[in-house]
Amino acid sequence: MQQQLKKQIIPTLLTLAVSAIIATPTWAAKAPGAEEMWQLILEQRETIKRQNEKIDRLSDQYKQLDSKTKETAEAIAATADAVEQAATGSGEDWYNRSSFGSYGELHYNNLEANNSAGSDKDEIDLHRFVLFLSHEFNEDMRFFSELEVEHSIAGEGKSGEVELEQMYIDFDINGQITARSGIFMLPIGILNETHEPNTFYGVERNPIESNIIPSTWWEGGAGIHGEFAPGLGYDLYIHSGLETNSGSKYAPRKGRQKVGKANAKDLAGTARIKWTAIPGLELAGSVQYQSNITQSTDNTAGKAMLYTAHTVFQNGPFGLRALYALWDLNGGGPESLGANEQNGFYIEPSWKINHQLGLFARYNQWDNQAGNSSDSEKEQMDIGINYWPHEDIVIKADYIKQRFNDKKGQKGFNLGFGYRF
């Protein structure tokens, strides 16, 4: 705009100057007298005055145009701000500080028993549908929640459940420590906290983080988390405990109370140290103390300890996950069933062929009655493929083969799809 005005003003001034010179009888044949010179001076002074007035008017017009241009630019920017704020939800209203999301997965299992002692499994199951809602009260206080429907339909006699898996508030006490209170996922293992279907291989979760670490595992309580140093994180919580019993052979998975009028006679505590200082590598270990794993309902059982360690390694397309978990249950009750020791491990190498396709293999071994000499060990081999048509959508296929000493193992394939947003 400024350039255009300059282009207009300069020719105008030149034209005026030339006109003034031409209009003046400077080049008369004979030299003018003093009177004529005086008249010429007066005329030229008048011309210059008119030219100056014209320049002033143009200058004013330029200033007005410049001002209007700025006003227009500001108006456009303000309009764009308003439109963007409405479109992107970037304002300070409460709903702009809240977020909503979901994930879910559908499974198809086609498994046949290894022999007549077992049973086939031909099943299609909407494994889970989860809605999550979070809200930021201010820079220091945040709310998170997850509500889940498992197996599609819940109610009396139905196979599914409606569960509140998370509902907690994080308070930043200072720059180093964040306190957490509510219902939250325990910081144990690899999948318990991060289990959106597009983030792991295999249609079904690995059996170690199901039978030894009873994922998805949440409890009600409070604690703190943060970092000791860059890449060295910690978690420390006091929370509700398990309530296992002899009828289920003290299996941890059967002991989850899910914070529904949970027996809180005997609380538990969990601590984790996690090291992620080198990109692509995570090393973590956790310890849990259960003051009484039956909530004092079984006087032949008592306290229990859970120890876990895992690593997650990613180098370019190659990945490796490995986890080990061990339960140590006190008391004659668990010991009589061999449940005083329960352990398991898995190792899972993977190869991501490109951004959309990945292959994996996994070897799993676990034993929920490892405390006696009976051969109760179980094994499972998995191989499979993940295909991500979009980074938040995954289609999975795998083949599994189990070897159970009670001869109830299965083999066959699973198909699944999952999403998150």
Add this chain to the structure above:
Amino acid sequence: MKVWFTLGLLLLSSTPHAKGIYQTPEAFLQESFQGEPPAPRVIWLNRAIKKSMADILSHPYRGLRLRYWGKDQCTVWILNEIGKERPITIGVVVQAGKLKQVSILAFRESRGSEVRHPAFTDQFQGARLNNDHHLDRPIDGISGATLSVRAVEKIARIALFLHQQPPFTDAPTQQ
């Protein structure tokens, strides 16, 4: 008692700013330009640019324009992207088509704040954009921070892509 005392000392002496705002945009700009930054400029996002941005982000970008700071062959972008639930504010410096610096200015997610550490962000230095709008090198992720890692990588790609738009590509940026 001694154990609790030691633990308390460790907690209080641990890394500052485990979560929240690590650096203001003003401080990041001052650092990027080693002094007073140039006046901000605006790039309006036409249909073609928004299409490419949507491909990179895997979701549409709903803004109309983006503010940036430019001087010579250097452009600086301060952008937000959600990992799982809350926006992460990321500062990116592009120098002559290559990433010079990626910094996490604010982190608001419940998990994954490890992406702010230099051990992770330094991997981006020197990276360029391929023809398919991916980085020319793999970025090693952080377990449990998959979505945050993905958000940072996307913003780095967006900054490189926008830097390629005229007039930034070849000529020094004029103020």
